[in-house]
Amino acid sequence: MFNLPYISLYIHIPWCIKKCGYCDFYSYVSKEKIPEEKYIDHVLKDFEIDVLKVNNRKINTIFIGGGTPSLLKISSIKKLLLGIKKRFIITDNVEITIEANPKILEYQNFIYYKNIGINRLSLGIQTFNSYLLKKIERTYNKQEAISAILEAKKNYSNFNLDLMYGLPDQTLADSLLDLNIAIQYNPSHISWYQFTVEPNTIFYAKNISLPNEHLIFQMFIEGEKLLKKSGYKKYEISSYSKNHYQCKHNLNYWNFGDYIGIGCSAHGKITQKNGKIIRTIKHKNVNHFLNGHYLHSINIVSEKEKIIEYFMNLARLYKPVLKKHFSKMTNIHINMIEQNIQIAKKEGFIIDHVNYWYITKKGKLFLNILLEIFLH
CATH class of the missing domain: 3.20.20.70 (Aldolase class I)
Structure with a gap:
């Protein structure tokens, strides 16, 4: 499990x-x-x-x-x-x-x-x-x-x-x-x-x-x-x-953990036993909410979105990104992103160690470009 x-x-x-x-x-x-x-x-x-x-x-x-x-x-x-x-x-x-x-x-x-x-x-x-x-x-x-x-x-x-x-x-x-x-x-x-x-x-x-x-x-x-x-x-x-x-x-949040979001416009991220991640958004309109209409939308996060969101969050922190943490939190094997990592490494955005990646100052400064690498 x-x-x-x-x-x-x-x-x-x-x-x-x-x-x-x-x-x-x-x-x-x-x-x-x-x-x-x-x-x-x-x-x-x-x-x-x-x-x-x-x-x-x-x-x-x-x-x-x-x-x-x-x-x-x-x-x-x-x-x-x-x-x-x-x-x-x-x-x-x-x-x-x-x-x-x-x-x-x-x-x-x-x-x-x-x-x-x-x-x-x-x-x-x-x-x-x-x-x-x-x-x-x-x-x-x-x-x-x-x-x-x-x-x-x-x-x-x-x-x-x-x-x-x-x-x-x-x-x-x-x-x-x-x-x-x-x-x-x-x-x-x-x-x-x-x-x-x-x-x-x-x-x-x-x-x-x-x-x-x-x-x-x-x-x-x-x-x-x-x-x-x-x-x-x-x-x-x-x-x-x-x-x-x-x-x-x-x-x-930044370690890609889960959270329940309740109340008007609150967002939630909840991982299921099978590794799927669902995102919830509650109604913005307070009158809707007070009439018992809480959920505005719910969707399953795609594999590509998981990877993007994971690195977008972890890039905020000033610590190494453990490879085993990536697999644990996304249920995706690191081999799936090996080619992307090598491109990011070549660009100077990431340092690739045996057990972890480290996002460089350049990687944090050009975070949008780094994330685009994981889109492909």
Whole structure:
């Protein structure tokens, strides 16, 4: 029988106070009272259906994302977690993360999150510059961001700060100051990633001006030096952590693990006993979801898609790609891709060792070209 991989659970909460101009995640701006109790009931029913597909595996990580999950009442989040535990077995050392924004009404709940079993916080700071926060349409200021971090430190040893560089009007000094401020509060994890303007966003329609590529590259290089000097190890393209504080949930994604996705627009990847992988996408429309129509689509991942998706995920990590891991996670023998590997090796994208492949800096830089090699 095929060895089934670890499985995680992602729960999507689709509401926000305000839709940021750069955000392309699926979310609703709530103009009325959020129907949270009804939504939680349906999320748990959605979960019951997906549980039938996972062959009694234990859940190793849970991530409550959005949207803005911290908008929900503590009682709703407690009901959600208790409902999950009643319906499924989770591991004793499960990592449970919730995303939160630094607004007073939200960060006052951090102690209650801990009491109901949430053991990791992810704070969407983005920048400590109040002018830039306003520029990117965030709903808080520098002082609120710092107050939220102080509240997180009171209750959690494991918390992440999200920061961005390459913001509109941001200077090199601005970006490094953000990192210095974050580092002084000693978070266990920092997600530091480039600000981008995606299609189908308000900022894209407005053609927002960003710093030039040379300046963005300077921010990246100098920021990485600062993070390394401060004891943060880079383990993924935009993730830096202290020892033993890597995000287990995201690592499962990038290691091509399985995950159940429940709630509006959530995506799932579930491997079956025969090695086939199915992908699920839930309905985006919250009214459809609240009427019991959860599943939007389900499909079986082809052999070619498995290979592409595997390398696309593993290329994010700064570690060797074990050949036995590839076979274990895809149920495909490495001989099937030997010719592709040799082409990638010739191009300088991959180093081929006896037991593993290593994706070079060139391979990461030209990842799309590397992935195209596996299309043939």
